[in-house]
Amino acid sequence: MNLIDSEGFIICPDCNERTQTLANGFKVSIPCECVRKRRELMLEAEWQWEHEVTVNRLRKIAYSNPEYENYTFANDDLKNEEASKTCKCYAENFLIMRDSGIGIVFAGNVGVGKTYFSYAICNYLLDRKYSVLATSFSKLIREIESSGFSEKRNQIYNMVESVDLLIIDDLGVERRTEYISGIVYDIVNLRCDASKPLILTTNLDPKDLKKTNDLAYHRIFDRIKKKSIPVLMKGESRRKDIAAQTYNEFKDLLCLPDLGGN
Numbered sequence: 431m432n433l434i435d436s437e438g439f440i441i442c443p444d445c446n447e448r449t450q451t452l453a454n455g456f457k458v459s460i461p462c463e464c465v466r467k468r469r470e471l472m473l474e475a476e477w478q479w480e481h482e483v484t485v486n487r488l489r490k491i492a493y494s495n496p497e498y499e500n501y502t503f504a505n506d507d508l509k510n511e512e513a514s515k516t517c518k519c520y521a522e523n524f525l526i527m528r529d530s531g532i533g534i535v536f537a538g539n540v541g542v543g544k545t546y547f548s549y550a551i552c553n554y555l556l557d558r559k560y561s562v563l564a565t566s567f568s569k570l571i572r573e574i575e576s577s578g579f580s581e582k583r584n585q586i587y588n589m590v591e592s593v594d595l596l597i598i599d600d601l602g603v604e605r606r607t608e609y610i611s612g613i614v615y616d617i618v619n620l621r622c623d624a625s626k627p628l629i630l631t632t633n634l635d636p637k638d639l640k641k642t643n644d645l646a647y648h649r650i651f652d653r654i655k656k657k658s659i660p661v662l663m664k665g666e667s668r669r670k671d672i673a674a675q676t677y678n679e680f681k682d683l684l685c686l687p688d689l690g691g692n
């Protein structure tokens with residue numbers, strides 16, 4: 431039942447606010463606090479839903495392996511605090527990095543977390559609705575080759591050129607032919623000409639490259655070094671830890687001995 435206040439206006443029984451006011455001498459309905467709150471919640475839910483739809487769409491474009499969703503700063507084991515900090519700061523200041531075209535080159539051995547940090551940055555940016563493409567040269571080259579000279583090929587190059595951040599994992603493991611090096615150089619060039627950031631991970635040591643006279647890769651590093659921050663990743667390979675975890679998980683079932691201190 432509606433309650434009426436001393437001046438004859440209907441008041442809400444829940445928040446005790448008037449649900450009516452006078453306008454040009456007539457009583458008209460107005461929202462009380464409860465109604466305003468309900469509307470706010472609805473708007474927020476709608477915003478949240480739209481946000482999730484956008485982020486999921488961007489994530490589908492960014493990478494196809496769902497495992498990478500777990501590579502986040504929140505899940506970081508902090509075994510490499512310095513790199514964690516640099517990467518987090520990079521992600522938090524991405525707008526400046528993007529507008530200055532500054533990327534990162536992660537160098538270091540296999541399993542030290544180069545891919546992890548690249549995808550942690552990727553996921554951080556996706557959650558903030560930036561467009562990212564995270565791939566490898568091997569994959570990108572396969573896609574370019576299979577697309578022939580179709581519209582698909584243009585789409586790939588357009589994306590390489592236009593996404594807010596391009597991440598290319600594992601430079602140097604692709605086939606090393608003149609043709610492949612040419613494509614790799616084209617992609618790097620396209621990105622640099624567009625003044626857009628590129629994150630590369632590589633097991634190659636830029637110093638070794640100079641020694642081996644691998645001209646193509648020498649040129650590639652030369653092109654990106656002005657616009658990227660080198661992050662040298664050191665430390666033990668995480669893959670050992672993961673292998674030990676898997677071992678420990680199944681050792682009882684398989685009647686295996688303890689691994690000991692390692």
Ligand SMILES: [Zn+2]
Nearest residue numbers: 442445462464
């Ligand atoms: Zn109310």
